[in-house]
Amino acid sequence: MLQEERHKIILQQITLHHKVLSNDLCLLLNVSLDTVRRDLAELEKDGKIIKVHGGALAKTFHQPFQQPAIYAQAEKKKIAEKALKLIHDGMSILTGGGTIMLELAKIIPPDLIGTFFTVSPLVALEVAQRSSVNVILLAGQLSPNSYICTGASVVSQLSEIHADLCFLGTNALSLGDGLTEYDWETVQVKKSLIKSAKKVAVMSISEKLETNHKLQVCKINALDYLITDLDPGDKKLLTYSQTCKII
Amino acid sequence: MLQEERHKIILQQITLHHKVLSNDLCLLLNVSLDTVRRDLAELEKDGKIIKVHGGALAKTFHQPFQQPAIYAQAEKKKIAEKALKLIHDGMSILTGGGTIMLELAKIIPPDLIGTFFTVSPLVALEVAQRSSVNVILLAGQLSPNSYICTGASVVSQLSEIHADLCFLGTNALSLGDGLTEYDWETVQVKKSLIKSAKKVAVMSISEKLETNHKLQVCKINALDYLITDLDPGDKKLLTYSQTCKII
DNA sequence: ATAAATATTGCAATAAAACGCATACATCAA
C-alpha cells in the first residue's frame, strides 16, 4: 500500500472518530508501528492532525464548536458594556461579527424588545439563547475565516432592511483612511450594513486606532459613534471627536 | 482511552456542573485516582480549571453559548456515519437542524467538494470549521427552541435552490401519518427543504419510529432513504422498506 | 482531637516513542 493511501485512510478514520490509536492503525493498514508513527508525524507536520501519546486527534478535537479565543477580552467587555447603553427597547439593531460583537451578544438583556439582525451565526445564537428578542440571521456563504455570512445574498437582503442602529467591529481605523479591511467580501458586507442603518456605531479596541488595511469600508464621517476602551476624553480620541460621538 | 480524551471529558463535566469530584471522575473514566489528579493538575497548569481539595472547579462561570446536550449520542453517531456514505464529492447537500444533524456535521470530510446548504447555524458553523466545503446558511428568524432559521425568507430562498440530497432529522415518524412535527414554522421549513432536493434522507433514532405529532410534513412515500440506528433488516423497519430505502 | 478523606511522593511495571541501522524497493543515468 502506498504512503498516500495510508495517509488518506488515516485522515478518514480521524474525521470519522475524531481520534485514532496507533495500534489500531497498525492492524488496519498492515504495517509496523514505526510506519504508522512516521505517517502520523508527517500528517502532523502538514498540520492535518494532532499527534498525542498513543495515537492522534483531529485538529478540531478540542473545538466541538468552541468559539474563537478572545484576545484582549477585558477591553472588549468594557466596550460591549458601553455599547449596550445605546440599545433601547423597540429598536431594530443590525450587527456585524467578530469577537467584540460576541461580547455584546453575551450581555444582551433577556427581556429586550425589538429586532436583532446580524450576519454572524455566532452572535445570532448567543443572542437567541439569552434573550427573547427577535433574532434574524442574514443568509449567505459562511466565510471560513470570520464566520460571518457574506456574498450577494447578504447584500441583497440588507437592501430590504432599515435598522435604527448598526454595530460594527473594527480591524483597522484611522483618520486618514477611515474604516478599512483586508477581506473584499467583508468590505462589501460592512458597506451594506452601514447603508441599511440610520446610525452607525463602531466598536474598536484602542490599539486598532490609527492602523490601516488596504480596502476602505467608509470614511470617518460616515460613523456616528466610536466606542473604545479608552476614556471618551482621552487625547488619542480628540481628533475623532470632530465627526463622531465618542463613547 | 487517550489522555486528551480524558481531559476533554473532564472539561465537559466541569462546564456542565461547574465542578467535579475526583472520585466521580475515577468511576467515569475508569482510571485510578492518581491519574485523575495528574489530569487535573495538568488542566490547572494550562489554566483551564481550578483544582481544589477533592476535585476541581470551573475557571469562569461566565460561559459562552452552550451546545445542546445530545441525548442518545451513541445511536446518533451511528446514524451519522451511515448517512455520510450517501455524500459524495460534487453533490449539493441540503440539511435541516437538530442534534443528529450536528453529529453528521462533526464528521463531514475536510476535503469534501460541493455545496452545503443548511438552515441551522450550529450545523453551518461545525461544517465550516471542519471542512473546506462551501457552506451556505439560509437566512431567517432564528427559532429559539430548535435554533434553526425559519420564516418566509427561508422558504423563499429554498425555492431558488435545487440540491441533490436533503437530510432531515426527525421528531416523529410513522407509517400512517408520515413525518410529523409539533411546530408550525418547522413544518413549513421542512416542507420546503423536501421540495428543494432531488432525494430526501430522513435520520431517526429508532425510538421515534411509530410516534406522531399533530402537524404533517409529508407522507412516507415522499422519503427516499430512512437511516436509523437499527440494522436495515430489522423487523421494525420491514413495513417502511416498501417505500424507502432502509440504511 | 481524632478519624476519614484527600494529596503527595517515590517507585516499579508497562506502553509508547525515538533512534540507529539494515534491508528492500524504486528511480534515474550511464
Added chain:
DNA sequence: TTGATGTATGCGTTTTATTGCAATATTTAT
C-alpha cells in the same frame, strides 16, 4: 542492463511517558 542514489519500511535497542500502587503527609469534618 547495471550501478548509484534516494526513499520506504521493519527490527532491535534505548529513552521517555504513562499509569497504578503503597507509604506517608496533609487537609477536612465531626
